[in-house]
Amino acid sequence: MYTEKVMEHFRNPRNMGEIQDADGVGTVGNPVCGDMMTIYIKVKDNRIEDIKFKTFGCGAAIATSSMITELAKGKTLEEALKITRKDVADALEGLPPVKMHCSNLAADALKAAIEDYYKKQKGKVEKQ
Amino acid sequence: MVATKKIYMDHVAGKPVDPRVIEAIMPFIKDFYGNPSSIHSFGHGPKKALEEARAKIAKLINAEKHESIIFTSGATESNNLAIKGVAYRNMDKGKHVIASSIEHMSVINPCKYLKTIGFDVTFLPVDKYGLVDLDSLERELREETVLVSIQYANSEIGTVQPIREISQIVHRKNAYLHVDATAANGQIPIDVQKDGIDLLTLSSNDMYGPRGVGALYIRSGVHIEPIIHGGGQERGLRSGTENVPGIVGFGKAAEIAVNEMQAESERLSRLRDKLIKGLLEAIPYAFLNGHPTNRLPDNAAVRFSFIEGESILLSLDMMGVAVSSGSACTAKTLEPSHVLLAIGLKHEEAHGSVLFTLGRQNTEDEVEYVIQIMPDIVKRLRAMSPLTPKELLS
Numbered sequence: 346m347y348t349e350k351v352m353e354h355f356r357n358p359r360n361m362g363e364i365q366d367a368d369g370v371g372t373v374g375n376p377v378c379g380d381m382m383t384i385y386i387k388v389k390d391n392r393i394e395d396i397k398f399k400t401f402g403c404g405a406a407i408a409t410s411s412m413i414t415e416l417a418k419g420k421t422l423e424e425a426l427k428i429t430r431k432d433v434a435d436a437l438e439g440l441p442p443v444k445m446h447c448s449n450l451a452a453d454a455l456k457a458a459i460e461d462y463y464k465k466q467k468g469k470v471e472k473q
Numbered sequence: 474m475v476a477t478k479k480i481y482m483d484h485v486a487g488k489p490v491d492p493r494v495i496e497a498i499m500p501f502i503k504d505f506y507g508n509p510s511s512i513h514s515f516g517h518g519p520k521k522a523l524e525e526a527r528a529k530i531a532k533l534i535n536a537e538k539h540e541s542i543i544f545t546s547g548a549t550e551s552n553n554l555a556i557k558g559v560a561y562r563n564m565d566k567g568k569h570v571i572a573s574s575i576e577h578m579s580v581i582n583p584c585k586y587l588k589t590i591g592f593d594v595t596f597l598p599v600d601k602y603g604l605v606d607l608d609s610l611e612r613e614l615r616e617e618t619v620l621v622s623i624q625y626a627n628s629e630i631g632t633v634q635p636i637r638e639i640s641q642i643v644h645r646k647n648a649y650l651h652v653d654a655t656a657a658n659g660q661i662p663i664d665v666q667k668d669g670i671d672l673l674t675l676s677s678n679d680m681y682g683p684r685g686v687g688a689l690y691i692r693s694g695v696h697i698e699p700i701i702h703g704g705g706q707e708r709g710l711r712s713g714t715e716n717v718p719g720i721v722g723f724g725k726a727a728e729i730a731v732n733e734m735q736a737e738s739e740r741l742s743r744l745r746d747k748l749i750k751g752l753l754e755a756i757p758y759a760f761l762n763g764h765p766t767n768r769l770p771d772n773a774a775v776r777f778s779f780i781e782g783e784s785i786l787l788s789l790d791m792m793g794v795a796v797s798s799g800s801a802c803t804a805k806t807l808e809p810s811h812v813l814l815a816i817g818l819k820h821e822e823a824h825g826s827v828l829f830t831l832g833r834q835n836t837e838d839e840v841e842y843v844i845q846i847m848p849d850i851v852k853r854l855r856a857m858s859p860l861t862p863k864e865l866l867s
Contacts, residue, residue, distance in 0.1 A: 347787075355787060361857055376821035376860055379781055379809070383859045399859040403783035407857060 348438040351408040358407055360414035362397045369465065371457025373450045380406045384413070384454040388462055393417050393425055398454070405440050405448035409433050413451035422459055428452050478793035480839045484771055484832035485628050485656070486797055490722070491681040491833075497725040498683065501718040509715055510706065519717045526724025530688055533727040534654075534673060535664040538693055543707045544720050547687040548655040548676035549579035552622075554689050554711065555651040555672040556583040558697035559620045560592060563649075567617025568592045571648075573605045573624065573634075574815040580622050580653055581811070593617075602764040603632035603816050607642060614646040621650050625663065628656035629812045629828060630763030631772030640669030649695060655679055655687075659730040660738055660770050671695050677719065681833065682726030686719035741770035741831050744840050748773045748829060751844035756851050757865065762813065762826055776818070776826040779861040780854040785827050788850040794843055797828040821860075 347355075364385035374381040380402035387395035396418050398410040412433050417425045430452045434440045440449060481489075501522060507515030509523045524539065531539045545551045560570060572584050574596040584594045595613045598606050605623055614621070621643045626633040636652060643650045651672040654663055659680030665673055673690040677683055691697055691710070703712025745768075752775050753759050762774035777785065782798030789796055808814075809823035818826075829843070855861040 352787070355784075356791060358857065372859070376824070377819075379820070379824040381859060399857060401779065401858040401860045402781050404787045406781070407784060 346441050347404055347408075348440075350436075350438040351404060351440065354408035354411040354437065355404045358398075358411040360397045360411065360418070361399070363399060364395060364397050367397075367458075369458040369460075369462030371454045371459070371461055373454045373457055374402070374406075376401055379403065380448050380450060382406060382410050382450055382454045384410070384451070384458040386417075386455075386458045386462060388422065391421050391423075393420055393422070396455075398451075403444070403448055405444040406450065408437055409440075409449050409451040410454070412436050413455050417455055422462070425455060426459055428455060478842065480794045480835070480842065482829045482831060482835060482839075482843070483795045483797050485828060485830040487684070488678055488681050488832060489834065490678075490683055491726060491729060493729060494682055494722045494725045498718045498722040501721050505717070509717060510704075519715075522721050522724075523715055523717060526720045526727075529724040529727045529731075530675065530690075533658070533663070533731055534675070534690060535666055536690055537666060540708065541690050541693060543689045543691060543710050544715060544723075545687045545689055545711055546685055546716070548577075548653070548674050548679070549687075550711075551674040551676075551687045551689040552577065552579040552651075552653055553583050554697070554700050555674060555691075556580065556620065556622060557587070557700050558710070559649055559651065559672070559695070560587050561698040561700075562696045563619040566619050567615070568619070569595070569615055569617040570620045570622070571595045571597060571610070571613055571618060572622040573597045573599060575599050575603055575627055575630075575812045576622060576624055577628070577653060577655065580624070584622070597623075599815055601817050602767075603627055603630045603812070604764065604767070605634055605639065607635075607638060610639065611642050614643065614648060616646075618646060618648040621648050623650070623652060625652050625654040625657035626661070626769050627763065627812060628769075628772075628830075629810055630774050630816065631768035632764040633657065633661065633767045633769065636668045636670065644669060656769060659726070659734060660741075662734065665690055665692065672697075677723035677726060680726045680730045682723040683719050686716055686723045688723070737833065738770040741835075744831055744835060744837060745770060745773050747837070748831075748840045748843065749775065751840070752847055755844060755848045759851075762816070762818075771831045773829040773831070774826065775829070776822055777851050778822070778825060779858045779865075780851065781824050782826050784854050785825075785850060788854065789827075789843075789846075792846050792850070794846070797830070798826060 367385035368388045369386045372383040382400040385397045396414045400410040430449045505518040509520040527539045649671040653674040655676040671692045675688040677686040758778035786798045813823035
């Protein structure tokens with residue numbers, strides 16, 4: 346039911362883990378629904394220099410988390426914000442229809458992490 | 474990573490057909506193609522085989538008459554026939570039906586359907602082990618109650634119900650008791666007379682027979698309306714030319730179960746206990762779903778905190794082991810299993826459930842292999858999960 350690409354990311358997830366001194370952190374979903382993911386980003390010169398994820402969920406949830414870290418790494422924040430759920434599913438050569446909605450949260454988690462980064466930056470500017 | 478081992482521990486999803494059953498079926502596919510209803514000689518062999526199979530099924534459950542067995546297309550049809558058939562026929566007594574909240578969907582949904590045509594339906598709660606609450610059964614039974622439907626045992630959590638006690642309560646109020654024995658048949662001895670069962674659902678594949686065949690036992694004297702009308706086969710209760718090859722295979726499977734059930738169930742119970750004990754000892758925050766002792770011999774239902782069942786299923790599949798998960802994500806709906814929620818698990822607990830169902834081909838070595846690989850699978854997924862407490866990761 347999953348594509349080989351999904352299984353490959355499930356077997357060997359890229360960029361799994363936490364960034365202790367992350368510049369932005371975004372969490373979406375919740376354990377009640379069966380899917381929850383956190384994305385950590387490190388930003389340098391407006392680019393995503395490092396990105397990591399932690400995910401509770403099914404195969405699709407883990408594979409989409411892994412894929413979004415690959416898609417976002419090295420991109421500018423503006424470019425990264427443009428990554429959609431569909432981009433993630435396409436990069437994985439498709440997801441089963443039932444997974445498109447519930448488990449395909451990675452793009453939302455990335456957005457949340459970038460928004461968190463912007464908020465923190467704004468906080469820093471205001472402090473100065 | 475391609476696993477060299479292939480270990481099947483998902484017998485709840487489907488069982489291999491016993492080679493002796495296949496052998497028994499073959500002549501009825503190749504040579505004895507006649508219709509059992511035909512009067513000419515081509516009908517004789519199939520008719521005789523059909524009645525022999527009926528006798529074997531009757532023997533398996535100690536039915537008082539062979540004719541009490543009605544062949545169907547499977548457990549789903551048997552459950553539909555029992556529930557709708559009794560409800561339609563006994564409306565003059567009342568329009569109230571009771572079922573447990575952990576029944577199979579082929580019981581739950583016919584009951585919900587009855588609701589849409591004016592019946593009153595009560596779903597009984599169960600305790601944390603999945604045992605039906607007998608006090609609420611007693612309370613909910615009314616003069617108008619025509620049918621109570623309670624499964625013999627649950628396929629997802631393995632819990633076996635106290636059917637005899639349930640039967641006494643139901644019969645005190647003059648309602649019929651239907652028992653879905655799909656998960657239990659061929660694994661634990663069933664005696665419809667001693668157990669006090671009015672209608673019993675049986676499934677062929679669940680005892681290593683072919684798919685597409687089942688039966689409904691209907692005690693003599695129980696009034697029921699057919700739901701499939703046609704040529705009047707099966708005493709008019711289930712029209713349609715009989716699936717002779719399937720029924721012959723079902724009969725053979727029942728015969729094998731009668732002879733081998735006791736020894737095989739003892740063997741499986743030992744393997745089951747070893748698997749449960751091994752997993753719970755090797756892995757922290759692992760728990761058993763269902764009753765610790767009143768459970769089906771083949772059923773080891775275990776849940777792991779902080780991770781999700783489908784991920785565990787896929788990880789086991791990578792290692793060559795096939796299981797089921799109680800997780801939403803493998804199903805057509807996004808909700809966790811209604812059974813796991815009914816025993817009081819939180820959504821996130823239900824999501825972490827994995828179901829191992831053992832069978833004739835499983836060996837002790839295979840159980841040991843699973844116990845050996847499972848801790849690393851759980852560890853890897855917990856390392857990925859934002860829910861895992863820090864101290865578990867070190």
